[in-house]
Amino acid sequence: MKNLRHRSTLLALAGTALALSLTACQGDTDTKSAPAASSSATGKAADNAADGKHSDTSDASDTTGTADSAHSTASKGSTGSAKKSGSTGTTGEQASAATRLCTARDVTITAATQDGPPYTHLVLTAKNKSGRSCRLAGAPHIQLLESHKQDVPAVAKSKPASPVVLTAGAPAYALVKVSDGGVDEDNEPVSAFSVTLEGDDSTVIAVTAPGKGGIAADPAKALTGYWTPELRNGADDF
Known part of the structure; x- marks a missing residue:
């Protein structure tokens, strides 16, 4: 009878030890996997920076800059056209007034x-x-x-x-x-x-x-x- 109780106690202790061991292993696995994911994201960002690639925010900034540049170019072109048109889009009366006067020789x-x-x-x-x-x-x-x-x-x-x-x-x-x-x-x-x-x-x-x-x-x-x-x-x- 004593041997049976002693055996039951040993089995219980062994089960507890196994449970603790499994919990510890699971904890180690989670701890190790989290830094790996973080390290992967950081590495990707670093690789992108090294390759000269831009993030989404940088891309948006570039798009805005391109649009501003296009708008600026269009504005300059429009102004230039207006000036050109104004210089050449004078009226008949103005052009006539600029013509030299007739003389008796003419x-x-x-x-x-x-x-x-x-x-x-x-x-x-x-x-x-x-x-x-x-x-x-x-x-x-x-x-x-x-x-x-x-x-x-x-x-x-x-x-x-x-x-x-x-x-x-x-x-x-x-x-x-x-x-x-x-x-x-x-x-x-x-x-x-x-x-x-x-x-x-x-x-x-x-x-x-x-x-x-x-x-x-x-x-x-x-x-x-x-x-x-x-x-x-x-x-x-x-």
């Missing part, structure tokens, strides 16, 4: 009567003979008679909206009133008269009056229109 001026008798109006035609573009400014400066040194007044309503630029061979026109056509007017015969251009007042152009006997002019009633690319009803009626 044009030939002729006169013709308008409508039938009594001939109260002349049409001056200035034709560009220079072979290059020039600009006719303002109205012709006209003196019909030697005894009247004042220029014929210009009619403001005939002024065109934009500068008149003559390309090579192109004409411009100015309507000139020389009298009212009345028989009781103080008219004088005019076979030729002088014209000067704005910007070239020192050079006088002698213009032959139309007709065999010239025209009858009353300097007190005379008026002139501005140079225009064409005569316009209304603006040139005076």
Whole structure:
């Protein structure tokens, strides 16, 4: 009986020892496996750093940087295009105003009567003979008679909206009133008269009056229109 109890006690002690041994082994296994996982993650990060690879955060930063760079480039390109367009997208009026003024050497001026008798109006035609573009400014400066040194007044309503630029061979026109056509007017015969251009007042152009006997002019009633690319009803009626 004593031997049986003694044996049971030994078996119980042996079972307890086995259980403790297994627990200790399991603990060692868990402890060893955790650092291995950590070491693997750290090693991977180190390897990536050594290989020049970026983490997800770095990749996001690179993407943002690329987008910013593209936006900056697009902005510069757009600004450049706008400047280029502005430099080249000037208006016709601005381009015309920059064209050099016509001088007496650039044009030939002729006169013709308008409508039938009594001939109260002349049409001056200035034709560009220079072979290059020039600009006719303002109205012709006209003196019909030697005894009247004042220029014929210009009619403001005939002024065109934009500068008149003559390309090579192109004409411009100015309507000139020389009298009212009345028989009781103080008219004088005019076979030729002088014209000067704005910007070239020192050079006088002698213009032959139309007709065999010239025209009858009353300097007190005379008026002139501005140079225009064409005569316009209304603006040139005076």
